[in-house]
Amino acid sequence: MSRTGPPRTRLPRLAGALATALAATALSLGAASASASAASDVHYGAKPQHPHASPAGHTSPTASGSVGQLSLQTANTQGAVSPTPKVYLVFWGSQWASDPAGVAPDMQGMFQGLAGTADTWGTILSQYCEGATAGITTCPATATFVQHPSSSPLAGVWFDNAAAEPSKASTTQLAGEAAKAAAHFGNTTQAPNVNAQYVILSPTGTHPNGFPHTGFCAWHSKTSSSYGTLAYTNLPYVPDLGAGACTTFTDGRLLSGIESTETHEYAETVTDFWPTTGWYNSSGGEIGDECVNLDAYLTLSTGRYDVQGLWSNAVSGCVTHG
Numbered sequence: 001m002s003r004t005g006p007p008r009t010r011l012p013r014l015a016g017a018l019a020t021a022l023a024a025t026a027l028s029l030g031a032a033s034a035s036a037s038a039a040s041d042v043h044y045g046a047k048p049q050h051p052h053a054s055p056a057g058h059t060s061p062t063a064s065g066s067v068g069q070l071s072l073q074t075a076n077t078q079g080a081v082s083p084t085p086k087v088y089l090v091f092w093g094s095q096w097a098s099d100p101a102g103v104a105p106d107m108q109g110m111f112q113g114l115a116g117t118a119d120t121w122g123t124i125l126s127q128y129c130e131g132a133t134a135g136i137t138t139c140p141a142t143a144t145f146v147q148h149p150s151s152s153p154l155a156g157v158w159f160d161n162a163a164a165e166p167s168k169a170s171t172t173q174l175a176g177e178a179a180k181a182a183a184h185f186g187n188t189t190q191a192p193n194v195n196a197q198y199v200i201l202s203p204t205g206t207h208p209n210g211f212p213h214t215g216f217c218a219w220h221s222k223t224s225s226s227y228g229t230l231a232y233t234n235l236p237y238v239p240d241l242g243a244g245a246c247t248t249f250t251d252g253r254l255l256s257g258i259e260s261t262e263t264h265e266y267a268e269t270v271t272d273f274w275p276t277t278g279w280y281n282s283s284g285g286e287i288g289d290e291c292v293n294l295d296a297y298l299t300l301s302t303g304r305y306d307v308q309g310l311w312s313n314a315v316s317g318c319v320t321h322g
Contacts, residue, residue, distance in 0.1 A: 083195065103255070201235045290311040
């Protein structure tokens, strides 16, 4: 598993109009090769920075007090859930040379350990499925279920550090980075991308999609590309908010917020892979939206991590273990 991206070839400096033409052509070809659509500013499962607050431009079912059973929205046989989750961590930008909170090793460690019998949190997801009748709240045996990973779901790590991430990356730029990552990891057809989720991690001091002023900790979405529909997450540098943000814990641990946030988005991507074809409640809340007021520490072989509570249809409530 490569942890650094290969060197990228740069166009030579040419004079006058030729340089301008080549630059324009390179941009056009880059967009065509990734073919990430001009993503609309629609996001899902936006975790609020503080419980009971709705991020700007998003609704929070928990904030309004509306919770309830999740139901399957479509009978689709792919894209409703991720039956065998594969996580690709993309550390975007040369600014990752500075990582004051230690986010990069923390996120890798969490996903390296999030499997097997030690991961009692992830087993909550195994009750959800696709390929069944729309509207159900309990999956039949004939459906395709989310499988609890027996080994790490971390399928790849890439430090895309040949250039800086834009200081205020737009939704379209984030979606484009997801398509670029799919190409980097060789996932260039739809088949591997029905389980791949690309987590776009922004470095300290950046403001992807207006973070932190829009009130969200992170969100997930989908984008069309030459490689099929891609699931991706916008995960800002949450420790920039300080300890206590994006988590209910008040013990001063700086990494708890980003761990809680990413477990929220991971679970929602697994159970509503290509929004909104998967599982959510009557108010549009996904599996993590209903439970932002609940966190727990989970001890894995790689360390101890803050996991956010998830909605379980099996018990009609928020839980931190299956």
